[in-house]
Amino acid sequence: MSASLLLVAVVALIVAALCRRYGLSAPLILVVVGLAIGWIPGTPEVELEPELVLFLILPPLLYSAAQESSYQAIRANRRAIGLLAIGLPLFSTVVVGLVAYWVVPGLPLAAALVLGAVVAPPDAVSAQAIGRRVGLPRRIMTLLGGESLLNDATALTAFRVALAAAVGATASVWEGLSTFAVAAVGGLLIGLAVGYAVSWLRVWLTDPPVETAIGMIVPFGTYYVAEEVHASGVIAVVVAGLLLGQRSDRLRWATRLQDEAVRRSLDALLEGFVFLLIGLQLPFLLDGLSGQSAIQVTVDALVILVATILARFVWVYPATYLPRVFSTTIRDREQYPSWRAVFVVGWAGMRGVVSLAAAFAIPLTTDDGGPFPARAEILFLTFVVVVGTLLIQGTTLPWVIRKLDITADDAARDRLAFAAAQDRASRESERRLDEMNGGLADDDPLRHQVMMLRKWVKTQRNVAWEELGRGPEVIGESPTAAGNRMRMELLQLQRSVFIAERDAGRIGDEVLRTALRQLDFAEGQMNRETE
Structure with a gap:
């Protein structure tokens, strides 16, 4: 397995380098390349390990995005980001879960909600990359970036609650809310503690290589500590990253230069790795569907894909305009957004590797020893949603931005x-x-x-x-x-x-x-x- 993962990393770097050289969208090309490689006879299967994604890939990517984010901009747009990062994943969980319950034969409601939670969090890596290339306005980029920093915590918490109900453990709505509250508050406190401690330590030291090395282990250590005490590792990493990014002006110039170089190199490696890994999962997932009706599974997948895309629009437009209808303070304080800008935010809802990692984390059996209902179907449906949104929305997002004439005068x-x-x-x-x-x-x-x-x-x-x-x-x-x-x-x-x-x-x-x-x-x- 280690040799296979190394090969995936090497191929991902080569493809990503070519994409950057010729100005192509690396995430989309990597997914297509992964799909093509997966069908080559004799290619070793590389099954996605949830621990690999949630503990080794997700923390550094979140940490890097948080450090490059603007705390002031996120604070100024906290209401809109909160609606996208907290309200939207919960809404998508319910909508997609109900659609799956009605469409997929024999799928229990609890298992359907597990699927809804799995596909709820968009991955804004590719959306932000496209947005930067075509020049999206900064406020849209702030909304997409802030959403991507926090929506994983909401969706993964909803996933835990739905999974507990699906495997037979007791889980009420109030228990779910208390779980989310404890996870959020715990993650916030741990992130603040780590951020202040590391900031003081790096200022106290006078050794830039050691300071950069400490910064490299912060996301992994923070995520691990938070998850061990049942807090949100995602929120802890994001808070620590935002705080350290805000206080980076206290560091030495050499440390800042090294941090940026190391962070960008690691991002390039991890982003290429995860998108290629997504494409490689198809043969493995098809093996789990042996005996299923290909037509039924295809129809189910297309319905879930459409429901996932539409649920974002159903939430985004009311969440944008209704607060302005009922609040004069919001109308006076915030600029009235055009429907075109809102459409771009709605269309930039591509799913990513976090959804697949959560799906693979579904256990094989329930508490009573029986098999988890429709686990193979949930995995395949998740894969279709991830790849479908990446290829459909990802390939058309630049065209949509140009067609709607969403330009920025931020420069x-x-x-x-x-x-x-x-x-x-x-x-x-x-x-x-x-x-x-x-x-x-x-x-x-x-x-x-x-x-x-x-x-x-x-x-x-x-x-x-x-x-x-x-x-x-x-x-x-x-x-x-x-x-x-x-x-x-x-x-x-x-x-x-x-x-x-x-x-x-x-x-x-x-x-x-x-x-x-x-x-x-x-x-x-x-x-x-x-x-």
Whole structure:
């Protein structure tokens, strides 16, 4: 199994690299590739292990998404995110569960609700990736990102309650609500405790590699501790990630750079791995349906898929507009969203690997020793919903966004805000340079350094205002861009000289690495200035 998982990771990285190179949607391509590989004769079956997803893949992905999220934006949109992350999964659980109960022959209501809870949480990884590529407005991206951070906790808690009822354990509505409350509060407290403790520890340390290593184990440790005390590991990881992301300004620059590089590399590996793993599950799931009517199972799957997609729209539109009908405060405080933006939020409801992991976590037997009702059918229906939403909604989402003309002017606002802030920062820097210069003698050599720093500060301010006036419609290279291009050529020239000196034996590898590191930082700073 370990060799098979390694092979899956290698293939996923290769496919994901090609997709990124040619601007394709990696999640969708990976699912299709997984489906194709699964039918190759002799291919070893790689069954999805729930523990692998819930303990090793989900925590770091949630943690990374939380760190890159804006706490201020989530707080400002907490009502809408709460309706999407808490209300919608519960609504989808009930709707899909009832539809499955009516459609699937012999499926008990408790088992149908298990299916509803399994397919309830959308996976916003692919939706956010598409949204970033086509330029969705930031508020929509905030809603999708905030939903993805918390909806797993709601759906997995509903899954526990429905599963307890399906296997024969007692589970009332009040018990379900108390379970969710305990899990949410426990996850919140554990996440806060871990976040503050790790933040203090990383600030106290003076070793960036160790600080980054500590950050790497935070999602796994936080999730494990929370689940051991029957709290929500998802909420704990999300809260810890949000807090540490908010306090990342206290870290050293080297730690922040390392954290970002490690996080992005791990995300690329895990996201590619899970989507390829989804596609590989089809042959295994079909084996469990032996003896079933292919027509009946296909019809059931299509009905459940349609119900899952429609349930999101049935919830999203009333949840968006009804609060504004009954509350003047909300009408005055929040901008009235267009039906087009709401439709995009509704269409961006692709399911992911969490749904499959929950389905595979369904036990084989109930408490009385009998087989779990329709477990094979639930697994297959979940697979169809996951792959169907990824391929149908995922492939059409860019077209829908363009057709509805959902564009964003966030970039222009960001440039204005950055230019204003840079102007204030530059003027404060100039004031401090005046103070430094006033305490120097006329012949002090440091006066030259002060003059150079003043020129650098002035350039920072001018670049910010210059870029503000150059929208995407402006053609041609700006003076600053031309200067950066020339600086880049000089850096490349210096890098080649250092390499040639090493190859000629005039400097050692240690000296070369030191020189390349300095040149790399200079190039990285230039790239950040031009982003």
